[in-house]
Amino acid sequence: MIYADNAATTKMSQAAIDKMVSLMNDTYGNPSSLYRFGQKAKEALEEARETVASVIGAEPREILFTSGGSEADNQAIRSAALLGKEKGKTHIVSTKFEHHAVLHTLAKLEKEGFTVTYLDVHEDGLVRPEEVEAAITEETALVTIMYANNEIGTIQPISEIGRICREKKVLFHTDAVQAIGHLPINVVEQNIDMLSASGHKFHGPKGTGFLYARKGIKLSNLIEGGAQERGKRAGTENVPAIASMAVALKEAADKMEQTSAYLTEKRNKLIDGLSKIEHSALNGDAEKRLPSNVNFCFEGIEGESLLLLLDEKGIAASSGSACTSGSLDPSHVLLAIGRVHDVAHGSLRLSIGEDVTDEDIDYMVKSVGEVVAYLRGFSPIWRDLQAGKKQFIL
Amino acid sequence: MALYSEKVMDHFLHPRNVGVIEDADGIGEVGNAKCGDIMKIYLKIDNDIITDVKFETFGCGSAIASSSMATELIKGKPLSEAMELTNKAVAEALDGLPAHKMHCSVLAEEAIQKALEDYQSKQEKK
Numbered sequence: 001m002i003y004a005d006n007a008a009t010t011k012m013s014q015a016a017i018d019k020m021v022s023l024m025n026d027t028y029g030n031p032s033s034l035y036r037f038g039q040k041a042k043e044a045l046e047e048a049r050e051t052v053a054s055v056i057g058a059e060p061r062e063i064l065f066t067s068g069g070s071e072a073d074n075q076a077i078r079s080a081a082l083l084g085k086e087k088g089k090t091h092i093v094s095t096k097f098e099h100h101a102v103l104h105t106l107a108k109l110e111k112e113g114f115t116v117t118y119l120d121v122h123e124d125g126l127v128r129p130e131e132v133e134a135a136i137t138e139e140t141a142l143v144t145i146m147y148a149n150n151e152i153g154t155i156q157p158i159s160e161i162g163r164i165c166r167e168k169k170v171l172f173h174t175d176a177v178q179a180i181g182h183l184p185i186n187v188v189e190q191n192i193d194m195l196s197a198s199g200h201k202f203h204g205p206k207g208t209g210f211l212y213a214r215k216g217i218k219l220s221n222l223i224e225g226g227a228q229e230r231g232k233r234a235g236t237e238n239v240p241a242i243a244s245m246a247v248a249l250k251e252a253a254d255k256m257e258q259t260s261a262y263l264t265e266k267r268n269k270l271i272d273g274l275s276k277i278e279h280s281a282l283n284g285d286a287e288k289r290l291p292s293n294v295n296f297c298f299e300g301i302e303g304e305s306l307l308l309l310l311d312e313k314g315i316a317a318s319s320g321s322a323c324t325s326g327s328l329d330p331s332h333v334l335l336a337i338g339r340v341h342d343v344a345h346g347s348l349r350l351s352i353g354e355d356v357t358d359e360d361i362d363y364m365v366k367s368v369g370e371v372v373a374y375l376r377g378f379s380p381i382w383r384d385l386q387a388g389k390k391q392f393i394l
Numbered sequence: 395m396a397l398y399s400e401k402v403m404d405h406f407l408h409p410r411n412v413g414v415i416e417d418a419d420g421i422g423e424v425g426n427a428k429c430g431d432i433m434k435i436y437l438k439i440d441n442d443i444i445t446d447v448k449f450e451t452f453g454c455g456s457a458i459a460s461s462s463m464a465t466e467l468i469k470g471k472p473l474s475e476a477m478e479l480t481n482k483a484v485a486e487a488l489d490g491l492p493a494h495k496m497h498c499s500v501l502a503e504e505a506i507q508k509a510l511e512d513y514q515s516k517q518e519k520k
Contacts, residue, residue, distance in 0.1 A: 302457075304455055321430055321454070323495075328429060345427070378413065378450045380423065
């Protein structure tokens with residue numbers, strides 16, 4: 001099988017698995033216990049915190065371990081909203097194509113009286129810093145903009161947005177779930193106040209993640225209880241998984257430059273190959289995108305049947321069609337970059353991993369071409385397009 | 395567990411009666427691209443018997459499988475029987491569809507009904 005869905009989740013690294021198993025076997029004490037066996041677990045936890053902090057240029061005390069990216073997003077946004085409200089600020093700036101962990105949290109805040117500006121991401125899937133600046137008002141409590149998009153992989157101008165927010169004295173949060181471990185990040189240099197991350201997107205375990213919050217930013221709890229995580233996240237820490245995540249992140253960071261160069265070359269080859277399929281289009285900017293991400297729309301076909309047929313050929317991929325999103329509408333990300341419904345239903349995301357070979361790329365190009373041609377062969381839309389009864393969009 | 399039953403996968407991977415009938419006696423098209431499903435059914439009718447049927451579908455796996463199964467169920471059958479084809483019968487013949495995919499079987503029923511209506515209105519004009 002060619003696993004081309006690394007944006008959904010990744011295979012755990014062997015070093016991360018080894019770390020997890022070793023702690024499960026030998027260090028199962030509760031880090032809150034005062035005897036040495038518990039304190040050994042506490043040490044493993046704090047070592048993980050130091051590792052994670054060092055990778056993003058933060059201080060250990062600024063790292064809060066969570067169950068994943070969604071929890072971190074929820075807590076960051078809720079906390080910033082509450083801080084703003086205390087000062088009478090109830091406006092938030094975000095974008096139209098955030099992850100649902102952000103969008104649904106914002107929708108809830110809107111019901112609670114907040115107003116949210118959802119910035120356009122244009123055809124290239126990129127936020128414009130000057131539009132962020134223009135959207136900030138005296139009432140703005142928070143700017144929350146993702147680092148890299150999970151569907152189309154476009155990398156946002158985070159440093160510029162960070163500078164603007166710092167100048168305007170507005171809190172800046174970024175959902176960096178797709179970026180961390182794949183792109184260089186420094187929260188100090190980039191003026192990032194809060195950042196969300198998820199362990200299983202960089203070869204760590206599922207159910208792990210963290211929230212970075214610059215010191216001085218008062219977080220509010222989503223989970224009340226014991227005094228774990230400086231009293232900001234109750235519940236006995238999942239020490240083996242947290243330590244395993246830290247190992248995976250360090251590993252990803254150490255080889256980032258070489259992984260990135262390798263993947264970028266393979267990605268571009270895949271993009272070139274798929275571009276040769278007639279009436280297709282790459283979604284999102286070709287350059288400012290994650291080294292692993294390829295996302296295309298093919299006119300005249302539907303994404304779910306495309307995925308099922310690729311599965312038959314041993315390729316695991318993803319789509320933004322309605323049938324795969326579980327709703328009647330195709331992906332909000334594709335609609336946000338201006339793809340109309342007809343075309344958005346025919347999308348394909350291939351997110352490659354560092355074990356991908358040139359043969360794999362060739363096989364994917366060939367297979368996608370065959371499957372698209374096969375489905376177009378009995379698509380009434382394709383027939384109408386061919387007959388000139390409908391206009392091609394792509 | 396797989397997303398679909400073996401029957402659905404069989405009809406999706408090896409759809410029966412795919413294609414077009416150029417001199418069809420009745421054509422029915424339902425659905426729209428906005429929702430992500432379009433089905434088109436072509437009928438050839440002789441002496442009130444459906445002698446041939448073909449389909450074209452833009453849609454998900456269950457939409458393609460539903461079209462394929464529906465054509466199988468009416469091929470060679472008298473018009474009176476085809477008119478009574480229900481979406482439930484299509485779904486059952488496929489050993490069931492996931493709840494959120496039942497609308498695909500509804501589309502298949504509607505496409506066939508529309509093709510039959512098209513045939514009848516053409517007959518009345520003759």
